[in-house]
Amino acid sequence: MTNAAAMAASADPAAGGARILYLDSVRAFAMFYGIFSHGATIANPVIHRYPGLAFIQDFSDLFRNAAFFLVSGFFTALVWSRSDWRRYLRNRVEVLAIPLVASLLTIAPITNWLIHSWHNGWMSLPAYLGGGWRNPTVGNDTWALHLWFLMALLCYAALTPALVAGARSRPFTRLVEAYLACTGRWAPYANVGLYALLVVASLAVHDQLVRPLVAGTRLAWVARACFTFLPVFALGVVAFIHRRFLDTLAVVSPTGLLLFLAAYLLHPVIAADLPRPVERSFYWLARAGLSLFIISALIGLARRYFDRPSPRLTLAVESAYSFYLFHFTWIYVLAFLLRPLLHDLRLIYVGVVALGLPLTLLWHVLVIDRFDLLRRLYTGRRRRRGVPGVAPARGS
Numbered sequence: 001m002t003n004a005a006a007m008a009a010s011a012d013p014a015a016g017g018a019r020i021l022y023l024d025s026v027r028a029f030a031m032f033y034g035i036f037s038h039g040a041t042i043a044n045p046v047i048h049r050y051p052g053l054a055f056i057q058d059f060s061d062l063f064r065n066a067a068f069f070l071v072s073g074f075f076t077a078l079v080w081s082r083s084d085w086r087r088y089l090r091n092r093v094e095v096l097a098i099p100l101v102a103s104l105l106t107i108a109p110i111t112n113w114l115i116h117s118w119h120n121g122w123m124s125l126p127a128y129l130g131g132g133w134r135n136p137t138v139g140n141d142t143w144a145l146h147l148w149f150l151m152a153l154l155c156y157a158a159l160t161p162a163l164v165a166g167a168r169s170r171p172f173t174r175l176v177e178a179y180l181a182c183t184g185r186w187a188p189y190a191n192v193g194l195y196a197l198l199v200v201a202s203l204a205v206h207d208q209l210v211r212p213l214v215a216g217t218r219l220a221w222v223a224r225a226c227f228t229f230l231p232v233f234a235l236g237v238v239a240f241i242h243r244r245f246l247d248t249l250a251v252v253s254p255t256g257l258l259l260f261l262a263a264y265l266l267h268p269v270i271a272a273d274l275p276r277p278v279e280r281s282f283y284w285l286a287r288a289g290l291s292l293f294i295i296s297a298l299i300g301l302a303r304r305y306f307d308r309p310s311p312r313l314t315l316a317v318e319s320a321y322s323f324y325l326f327h328f329t330w331i332y333v334l335a336f337l338l339r340p341l342l343h344d345l346r347l348i349y350v351g352v353v354a355l356g357l358p359l360t361l362l363w364h365v366l367v368i369d370r371f372d373l374l375r376r377l378y379t380g381r382r383r384r385r386g387v388p389g390v391a392p393a394r395g396s
Contacts (some may be wrong), residue, residue: 022302023071025313028320029298030068033060034146035327035360039352041140042118042335043345053349062287063294065149069229070249070295072153073236076160077167081240085161092157095380100150102377103325108145114332115141143218146328152226156233163234167241176242187248188256188296189289196288198231252300253293260289319364322378326368330360 037060040053047054080088113128119139123132133141144151166172183190206227214220239246263286271279306313331352338351368374375381 022307024317025302025306026298027071028316030064031320031324033064034324035356038328039331039349044140045138062291066232066291067295069233070236073233074240077164077237077240080160096150096154099378103147111329112141115139148222148225151222155226163237167238180244188251192289192292195292196284202227202231249296250299250303252297256293264290322364322368323360327360330356
């Protein structure tokens with residue numbers, strides 16, 4: 001290691017095992033924001049009648065999952081860099097596989113029952129589990145619900161050692177250095193083209209090689225989601241290895257946001273008049289640009305304002321995992337409780353969000369984090385000795 005590299009490593013919080021709070025806060029925000037987008041599913045399948053709720057879902061689709069997986073790529077590379085194969089495998093099993101299995105066996109059936117009953121009429125839990133789940137549904141109950149993100153992370157975890165090795169290789173390092181030197185202050189804009197190209201390439205691989213194998217199975221939409229977000233996860237891995245590249249992903253640019261917002265809004269207006277290849281290229285550039293500049297703004301603002309330890313930030317970061325696992329259940333519990341009182345879906349949505357945020361957080365603090373078995377099942381974490389109520393970071 002050169003002197004410059006050693007100095008950079010010593011200045012890097014991750015090198016000493018410290019929390020990188022601003023990235024932790026971005027990941028936590030993406031998980032907490034799930035209650036806003038998933039809360040809007042109470043209006044399915046007639047959400048088009050509620051433009052405000054439809055907008056919340058569309059806006060979430062632009063950045064939330066991508067931001068989560070970009071930061072997860074960074075932290076998964078961090079966990080691998082600190083581990084040998086045995087420790088890494090054990091960590092991934094504890095943090096991802098065990099919560100996935102526990103959630104599929106407990107959270108998914110109960111939540112799907114609530115969703116099915118909300119959209120299709122009341123059905124008892126025994127009747128639903130006894131075969132009622134096979135009935136045609138107009139709702140959004142799917143076998144894995146939001147838990148697909150853990151399946152994706154398990155797939156990405158298997159790829160991470162190879163991604164890290166590639167990112168650390170001399171040819172790739174030279175390529176990154178040349179890329180940053182050539183793009184300079186325009187790197188955030190160059191990243192848009194890079195991101196769009198990677199997404200299109202990843203989806204092409206899925207469509208040509210994977211989709212024929214999983215079409216018509218329960219894994220079809222999970223596979224597509226994995227290939228959709230693999231590029232941004234890989235960018236997170238590269239950002240861990242090459243911190244100058246991370247800096248290009250932490251830029252607050254109102255100009256970039258406005259430019260790609262305008263392009264994104266213009267696309268449906270002119271799409272019909274464009275040749276198909278031009279229309280698709282325009283769409284992916286506009287979407288990738290808006291998505292990436294939103295994510296960059298989140299990272300840049302978090303680096304500026306949420307990079308100092310505080311009890312509230314620690315609570316948010318430590319509770320985000322179990323919050324995300326259980327928030328869908330609380331959405332529909334509250335929706336059922338509020339429906340007799342509030343007959344407008346928009347008012348029910350406001351109530352679900354306003355009550356769901358604190359109640360799901362309290363569920364973590366008072367139930368999940370209090371009992372060691374539940375904490376291990378739903379967060380993969382052990383309590384720190386001598387620090388009540390705070391579990392150690394294990395990466396994800």
